[in-house]
Amino acid sequence: MSGRETVSGNRALMMEEPLIFEIGAPGRCGVDLPDPAARPDRLGGLRRKGTIGLPGLSEPQVVRHYTRLSQKNYAIDAGIYPLGSCTMKHNPRLNETMARLPGFAELHPMQPDSTVQGALALMDALVRWIETLTGMPAVALSPAAGAHGELCGTMTIRAALEARGDARKVVLVPDSAHGTNPATAAMCGYSVEPIPSNARGRVDLAALRTRLGPDVAAFMLTNPSTCGLFEDEILEQAAAVHEAGAFFYCDGANFNAIAGRVRPGDLGIDVMHLNLHKTFSTPHGGGGPGSGPIALAEPLAPFAPLPWLVHGPDGFRLAERAEGEAAQTIGRLKAFHGQFGVFVRALAYMMSHGGDGIRQASEDAVLAANYVRAALQDVMSLSYPGPCMHEMLFDEQFLKGSGVSTLDFAKAMIDEGIHPMTIYFPLVVHGAFLIEPTESESKPSLDRFIALMRALVERAKAGDAAWFHEAPRHAPRRRLDETAAARHPVLRWHPAAE
Amino acid sequence: MSELRYTSDHEWIRVDGDVATVGISAFAQEQLGDVVFVELPDIGKKLAKGAEAATVESVKAASEVYAPVGGEVVEVNGALVDDPALVNGDPTGEGWFIKLRLSNPSELDGLMDEAGYKAFVAARG
Amino acid sequence: MRYLGLNDADRRAMLAAIGVDTIDDLYRDVPAAATLAAPVDLPPHRGEMEVSRTLASLAARNLPASAAPCFLGAGAYRHYVPAAVDYLIQRGEFLTSYTPYQPEISQGTLQALFEFQTQVALITGMEIASASHYDGATACAEAVLMARRLTKRTGAVVSGGLHPHYRQVIATNLRFLDGAPAGPDPVPDAAEDIADRIDDNTACVVVQNPDVFGRLHDLAPLAAACHAAGALLVVAVTEPLSLGLVESPGAMGADIVAAEGQSLGNGLNFGGPYLGLFATREKFVRQMPGRIAGETRDVDGRRGWVLTLSAREQHIRREKATSNICTNSGLCALAFTIHLALLGEDGFRRLAAINHAAAVRLADWLSGIRGVTIVNDTFFNEFAVRLPRPAAPVVDALAARGILGGVPGSRLFPDHPELADVLLVAATETASEADVESFVTALAAELEP
DSSP, rough: OOOOOOSSSSTTBOOOOOOOHHOOOTTSSSSSSOOOOOOOOOSSSSOOOOOOOOOOHHHHHHHHHHHHHHBBOOOOTOOOBEEETTOOOOOOOOOOOOOOOOHHOOTTTOOOOOGGGHHHHHHHHHHHHHHHHTOOEEEEOOOOOOHHHHHHHHHHHHHHHHTTTOOOOOEETTTTTTTTHHHHHHHHTTTEEEOBBOSSSSHHHHHHHHHTTTTEEEEEESSSTSSOOOOHHHHHHHHHHHHHEEEEEEEEGGEEEEEEEEBBGGGEEEEEOTTTTTTTTTOOOTOOOOOOOEEEOOOGGGGGOOOOEEEETTTEEEEEESOGGGGGGOOOOSSTSOOHHHHHHHHHHHHHHHHHHHHHHHHHHHHHHHHHHHHHTTSSESSOOOOOOSSSSEEEGTTTTTTOOOHHHHHHHHHHHHOOOOOOOSTTTOOOOEEEEOTOOHHHHHHHHHHHHHHHHHHHHTOHHHHTTTTTTSSSSOOOHHHHHHSSSOSSOOOOOO | OOOOEEEEEEEEEEEETEEEEEEEEEEEEEEEEEEEEHHHHTOEEEETTTEEEEEEEEEEEEEEEEEESOEEEEEEEEEHHHHTHHHHHHHTTOOOEEEEEEEEEGGGGBBBOOHHHHHHHHHOO | TTTSSOOHHHHHHHHHTTTOGGGGGTTTTOOOOOOOOSSSOOOOOOOEEEEEEEHHHTTBOOOGGGGSOOOTTOOOOOOOOOHHHHHHSSSSHHHHHOSSSSSSHHHHHHHHHHHHHHHHHHHTSSSEOOSOBSOOOHHHHHHHHHHHHHHHHHOOEEEETTOOHHHHHHHHHHSSOOOOEOOOOOOTSSOOOOGGGGGEEEEEEEESSOOOTTOOOOHHHHHHHHHHHHHEEEEEEEGGGGTTTTTOOTTOOOEEEEEETTTTOOOOOOGGGGOOOEEEEEGGGGGGGGGGGEEEEBBBEEEEEOOOGGGGGGHHHHSSSSOOOOOOOOHHHHHHHHHHHHHHHHHHHHHHHHHHHHHHHHHHHHHHHHTOOOOOOSSSSEEEEEEESSSSHHHHHHHTOOOBBBHHHHHHHHTOGGGTTTEEEEEOOTTTTHHHHHHHHHHHHHHOO
16 A cells, blocks of 8 residues: 555545535535514424534535545446346436426325326326236336335235135245345235245245145245246246135346246236336436336235226326225325336336337346356356346355355455446355346447456456455445444444544 | 253253253354344243244344243343354353253253264255 | 347347357246237337427326415425435436445445434434335334334324324234224314323324424323333324424434425425435334444445444345335435535524415415414414315315315315315415415405305
């Protein structure tokens, strides 16, 4: 580190940026507001006492602060982001412009239906696209994210079973399932049991058939799976599940592999959630917002959450009560009607791609993943042989004896200007590397990624473990002490005596 | 008996009269990584063999600690609250979790001894 | 296709490199019976101009709140968002980044979340806050579940003053767990005595302040009653700007605050995406759901931030997680934090005072209309009035005149016909004198016998 230190600690464009609480000063403000009119208040003596402690900054200070923060983030706009199961595809800017049209952005959710017919028509259009892509007859738009959609879908299952007087206690999930699946089942009062995977990385059909019984409410499957594989026995799985009187839930996180080519309704799925922020390009925004609509088969449609979008003689209407057709609804799971701003973006994506483009995108996603797989499988350990879908799964076997862990490998990728793939998930293999390039990458971009990965593998196998352990060296921060953060949590700034 | 016995869930137990000390094995703490938090049961709680006795959290994982045998909790290791790192540093000594008054000492018979546990861990691969 | 990275030459080369003839070979695991032979029955791809035209025509069929005098509240509020906010959140490094799983290259997101958490704790008067939830209603339901875990009890007493959507979301979340929420009916014209419903199975009491009718409450006595009975006080806040003028839930003894953050940084967007704020006592942190950013140091000793206490979350605890939550409301939280950074102490308090003054002015004008009674003694920027007739047709008539004149009681409380003549009105800094005059004049005309 000699000779490269700077006086300020900054490193050219990489600035050491304090907290707004450390920058702010009293009497400074980034907005100009008039004096409030002097009127007797109606606060009933409940005026806030004392200072709140918020810092004051001018607009230039605020702009500079957040600009500097942004420069410390990796993003899709900056490079390939191969996070398996997250589908980090390009976020089209047209979608942002459309969502900001005042006729969408400035609608209050409780305006009379007559004043928002265009918005309700947009929601209806989105419903139609989703129904067509999934091959399922009913769609509920209100869940706010994938996990929320899972909760919603699982609740419709439980409601349906209770309505037919057949309460059951257990939900089955593959051992490769994402953590939201068992967490969701528990929130519905179900206990969860895992079904093992077979040597081919798919659900063990015999084990599933053996475990199905009158106490099983549902089987929750991700297809394509979290290992990036299509469940080729899914029709048999569906038959077994239905024969046992249970429902078939599909986690649609990986829909990007099959949208436009396969309809989950044709696979025997009873309910699935979609992640609009994955398959349909709505921006990830540093962690959210998402949107997780669910598609339902006929038996579950009556239990869909409120509000229902209804088309009548006077146009569209939001049905917000458990009455009439909606009498058996599970109820409301969110205030208002769903993530409308996300709907606009998703519909703009769908209309831009069209049915032909959606199919092409799925095929390109699968093509890109297999291209990367084929180019890396001789130097990295592919967990399951054969073609993958839109993502591929390697494990840490190829690093055996090198002293380099999956984590170390990922940290070295950071220095090379690439966001690492998903690591340590799924849990069915040790030290997982789950790589999902998406259809947005050009061939040169994929070739650069492949070359980089091969070079890092070579370096790891050559025994340069220390080099990996020190990574990253060039990121805005080097490895951070997560143990200390969890042992002695500091979850906010504190004034003065820190 | 002052030697350690082990369960297949990687708990150890050391018996002294009718009170036994319980913790997690060196292998278990290594698998977990740096322990950041431990949740201990209330004194007086009665646990059946195999019941959830405590929870141990690391940065990347969380695990239940199960009672190797049945008994009543008579003491818990308060030192773990301020210094969970004891579990990593001295898992079979200072990093102990709870002490139980045994309800049925014959339940000890099914547990593995040191050599048996070593072989068990090695076989897991 | 402008968003796809590959062209046909690429595709051919890649298929060859993989060693297959066609793309269909890569889909060989899909049962033939389930593979679509023909393309899906959907329109073909379209250029930007065409998509833009189609969506703009849908947008044109709506009456935006910016084009009309707008006095709607009921859990979502029209405020002016400074121009800088939208420019900053649209920076690609914020817009197109993901959850900060690799903290070394996510310090922008993590530092912003740490600052956001601090702001939320400060304005709510609580010790710690999470990195946000989907919205206020789901945050409120999560608060009830958290109170149940902490107290090991199942009862939830819910105030009649809680927004009905929030109440419904709690009920739905508890539907398949033991213990249903219970509480008094909404009554705008009388005080509610909820403390006498606390028993030894009560995990929490849930109230809202300002309540759904806009009334302000001193929650300190209720907090004491809860604590004496071993229960927790959950306070919902649907208008966070109120915290610039009204006493904070924390100062009044709240244990958990579940709030809607939409008013700051985030437009109305027809109901979403919104932003759940969640704040609580430090001692409860391990039962707090959702993501949390925490401070630490890197190997060079530099201060930095990471997601922490992850062992509570679904990807680790799975069925024993505090919640199944995966995403937070990242970009909405960023917009909130930037707006609040621009406002600062002075701006936040002043904006709150301006809102209150606007509502007081509106109340004064409305009370001059024959047959209209202001129900509230106290309010922040929203209050209830009683009309001489059912409010819904009046609201529709006002809408036909291009005025968004409040939310009728029948929309929020369809099962309470006694509230059909209630109209909930909100006035923010966006309501000009001319807007108020238009509204009041039109309402008077509508109510003319």
